[in-house]
Amino acid sequence: MIIRAEHLTKQFKSLRRKDGVVGTLANLFSREYDLKDAVKDVSFELEAGELVGYIGPNGAGKSTTIKMLTGILVPSAGSCTVDGVVPWLDRKGNARQIGVVFGQRTQLYWDLPLIESFRLLRAIYGIPHDRYEQNLKAFTDLLDLDEFIRTPVRQLSLGQRMRGDFAAAMLHEPKVVFLDEPTIGLDVVAKEAIREFIARTNRTRGTTYVLTTHDLNDVEKLCDRIIIIDHGSKLYDGSIDAIKERYGGKRVLTADLTVACADIEVRLPGTTVVSREGHRITIEFDRSRVRADELIVELSRTCELKDVTIAEPELEAIIRQIYQSGLEPLTAGATT
């Protein structure tokens, strides 16, 4: 196990601000604080080589969790370890074994060409020369850095900069890499390139990834396991398949018929006809109560089918539902 978080909690304490002239004066002497639980009693364990999506709505506490795991925030309660190291007790030791990529801000040196940032990182992390050259070559190939590696970072496009950031985070061969919204603002092609890079390095180097994102396509394409938090508490920890099973047991079957479908009825338990438009009928069915082939057989008893598609529930729809309906926190049992 490479990451262990136990009852991780972060409470922010901020001075209560009052408005107006009197308020401003009162602020100088005020000792009234607002308390905010950014992360509440979150526990999880990650095995080496896992690629986990850490998701939740805005303000859920994702970045705060990552900050505690990287050692730049001390938890108010609970604890965590990254490969046995307690991050905030040995921040530099932890820094050597982790990598971090923030979509929102770069860790490259703004004025320097990309390659100079890399050289500086080589010195900072004390990467042996041969390892450095090997990794640089590998990442240059994977991320197509060649065309802009000599360009100052401030002149790079967002997509180029992100590719540079990924290489920078990985040069010292970290065991764990934390990604905080790494695909934010990228076009589809750039997103794909980044996802491909994550998947590749996870497979070939066994890098453990914790991926925070609002783009559920990232999660769906990359992660087997997701952890959902909201209001600082863990709501779900388990596989994507399981969550679809659990919250999205419904499938949608769309069939094009040879005849108008106005009078077609489906008399099977767990099915609902959602719409009938001309020759196209759309039926929602509960997977646990009726199988797709049963439904198709039933349909074809009354008419001929030209074309049939069955849509999986979209992860996005499920997650939206979870965010909105504010489920009771689930812990054990949700895992596959």
Next chain:
Amino acid sequence: MRLEAYVEFAKRAFSREGTYRFQVFSRVGSVLLRVFLLATLWTNLYRANGEQAGIPLHSMLTYVVLALLLDIVYGVNGAYVVREKIREGTIAIDFMRPISVPLYVFSDTLGQTGFALLQCVPALVLSAFLVHLDGPPSVLAFVAFVAAVAIGFVVNYFIDMIMATMTFWTMEIFGIQIMVQFIASLLSGSLVPLYFFPQGAIQQILLNSPFATLYNVPLSIWIGKIEPAQYAAALGLQLFWATVFGSFAVWLWSVGERKVVIQGG
């Protein structure tokens, strides 16, 4: 501690400075202009009032020129970038690296200062055409002068670092900065030698103040106001202040850092 990384920081700061070519010319030019103006001013003052504070005119002119050169050296404020980082919250990214931020700033400042020293050479040579300059009284004096400037550099770094660290608590340190600079320029002997202040208690306090380590000690060594027998005491005083400011800077930084990791900035 990875020395290699810090050497790299210093080298980079040095070559970064090198890219601002226009700045080099304008800085040397402005020193020459000020040498000319101040030399004229002091020469006329001396002509009108005779010798002042036991410093003959030629020593005074040497003092003025060297003070302007030291301005270039101490004018480097490597800690400035820390203030920006704290303000923008990017200091957190530096905390995620296996390096010490104050040492990183120190190396960076060292690199920048190295480049600043290079500019002092043409400024010194060209100034010598404008006014008569005394050399140091002896080789020993020159060595003591260099040591005094080195300690002054360290004290200056600590002062800048202390100011930058205050950004952890308040973003509005510009006013404090201006005030400290003003006080320092008066009390360090960079504008007027401290011997011009009233003799007795006031002068004694000024000569021993932390600000005196910046200009007064090295410059007095060069013009012979501090004699070889007093070198040890003068450098010792500088070291004392370096230790005081250094300890305070380190303590303040650790408190600021703790505030970030507890309160999240």
